[in-house]
Amino acid sequence: MTTGTDPELLSLCGLDDGWLDRRVFWDQAVYELELERIFARCWLFVAHESQLPKPGSFLTTWMGEDNVLVVRRRDGSIGAYLNSCPHRGNRVCTAEAGTARGFVCNYHGWSFGLDGTLNGVHESAAYGREPTFDQARLGLTPVARLDTYKGLVFATFDPDAPPLRDYLGEFTYYLDVMLDNDAGGTEFAGGSIKSVLGCNWKIAAENFAGDALHAGWTHASGAEAMIGRGVAELGADDADSYHVNAHGHCWEFNLDGVGNAATLGDKRIMNYLRENQERVAERLGELRARMVGSISSVNVFPNFSFLPGQNTFRTWQPKGPHRTELHTWVLVNRNAPPEVKDAWRKGAMMTFSPSGVFEMDDGENWELATRSNQGVVTRRQRLYYGLGSDTAIDHPELPGNVHRGQINDANQRAFYRRWSQLLRAATWDDLEKTR
Structure with a gap:
């Protein structure tokens, strides 16, 4: 274990009760251990x-x-x-x-x-x-x-890492919502966007892992500008919304079918989704067909995130504990009409780019959240992650760990548990001992 790293910090003492140590976002020794035991080891x-x-x-x-x-x-x-x-x-x-x-x-x-x-x-x-x-x-x-998994290319520096399919595990059921809803597969629309954020990479990753809570407040004005009403009005109730996670990979969603896609404000995208919904249901089942464009967000552990419907795919590349380089692409179905692909590309630029109506909101919050932990006394205060601690359920169709309700901290807790397990385990074989 890296010298100077507090074992209690890495064990996230108190997380089961909903509390997280702020030092995970600021400690240089923790960051160095992340590079060694997460980024030099995970897929x-x-x-x-x-x-x-x-x-x-x-x-x-x-x-x-x-x-x-x-x-x-x-x-x-x-x-x-x-x-x-x-x-x-x-x-x-x-x-x-x-x-x-x-x-x-x-x-x-x-x-x-x-x-x-x-x-x-x-x-x-x-x-x-x-x-x-x-x-x-x-x-x-x-x-x-x-x-590879259905067009996505993954790599690991660790020869002892589990096979990619095992690393993804049950989460492939959910990945297929984006990667396998059309027989022609997917592609990245041309080009990418790169920007730098003054935040810890985990703050961005955990936001995509499950922070639906911020959408109705942080993005209220952006949603009003794009679709004429707030995000909260698009959401589904607890009976039709979930947090799911497996092996630290997280997906929060409801089943409204079109909420995320609607925020791009382009009827060509909406028409494409509606015209293809029956075919997607035949391919993936009715439940996953309703997930394709719904209000949702995803993080594949550790730092690969995307928004179904809005189709922005991104990696949070660590550049120190207080700096992140963001790489962004747009995923489209290979067989989609050219005008629909272009609509998705332009929609992503308007919403999730450095000048996008949603990304500016997020970036400011993440940078301020990181910067506030610079204070010696502030850093000693724990953060509350206890929302939805009693929401675990069994679901007849959804694999993995399932929690009812989209407004929840269940996925963030799952993200940090996996983070903690990896940092405390010297080898993949040791992971089971840290659970």
């Missing part, structure tokens, strides 16, 4: 397959604070490597995305193939005299494992 989202359409297609992204190069290799498979030359450590690719036949380090001219192998070096004659120079051992460092 992390790194790309959508549509971003790598042909051999040579690549993008660069982050796994924790490790920069990673994700590449479509010549045989059509996908690889991911540390974006760092094994000679002096310089990045071998400085572009965010593109197409290449290979990668060359600007520092000393070492060149690498799409499969990460070292193809050649500048001044190769000099290296030929070195007995310790083994070109086969000097390729780019690959991630330990890479796998």
Whole structure:
């Protein structure tokens, strides 16, 4: 365990009674342990397959604070490597995305193939005299494992991590609401948005994990601007709304069918959803068909979030305990009409972008919530996460841990329990002992 980290802090003493230690958002030692035991160990989202359409297609992204190069290799498979030359450590690719036949380090001219192998070096004659120079051992460092789930590409640095399907577990039932509601699958609409927030990455992730409570207040004016009425008026009652979680992955939702999509203010999107609802019900069942555009939010542990209906997909990339880099894309059905795809893309820009009517509200709140914990005395005061502590239910259709009611803290508690388990467990085998 990292020196200086309080074991009681990591165990989240008091969470079962609804209380959370504020130091989880500010402590530097906790952050360093997160990089080691969460971001260097969990399965992390790194790309959508549509971003790598042909051999040579690549993008660069982050796994924790490790920069990673994700590449479509010549045989059509996908690889991911540390974006760092094994000679002096310089990045071998400085572009965010593109197409290449290979990668060359600007520092000393070492060149690498799409499969990460070292193809050649500048001044190769000099290296030929070195007995310790083994070109086969000097390729780019690959991630330990890479796998996909219905278009989403995940990677992990830990060779002992469970298979991706096991890591996602029962949560795939819910992911299919977005990823498998159409036979043609999904794609990312072109381009992405990147911005920086002065907040702890967990505050943003837990918001998407289950904070429906803030929507009716924080986003009241934004909803009024987009649809002419407040978010609260779109919600369903407790009998038709839920918090569900599995392995720290969280989805809160009601079954109104169109609430999130309606906030984009575009009839083309609404018409598309209504025209396809019967077909989606045949594919996924009536209950999940009603989830496709409903008021909801999702976080795949640790830092991959999205809003069904609004279709904004994002990662919260940690840049220290008080800074987060936000990467945002828009997911659409591959078979959707071009005008519908464009409507979703423009709708996301109007709502969840740095100047969007909803994202500005969230960003300010998250930054102020993080900054307030700077105070020594403030940091000693615990935060209340006790809403809905008695709402667990069994549901005939919904897998995982289910809680009734959309206005609830159940998913945030599940998020921090998984966080705590991972930080206290030195290996995946130790996780069971921390439950």
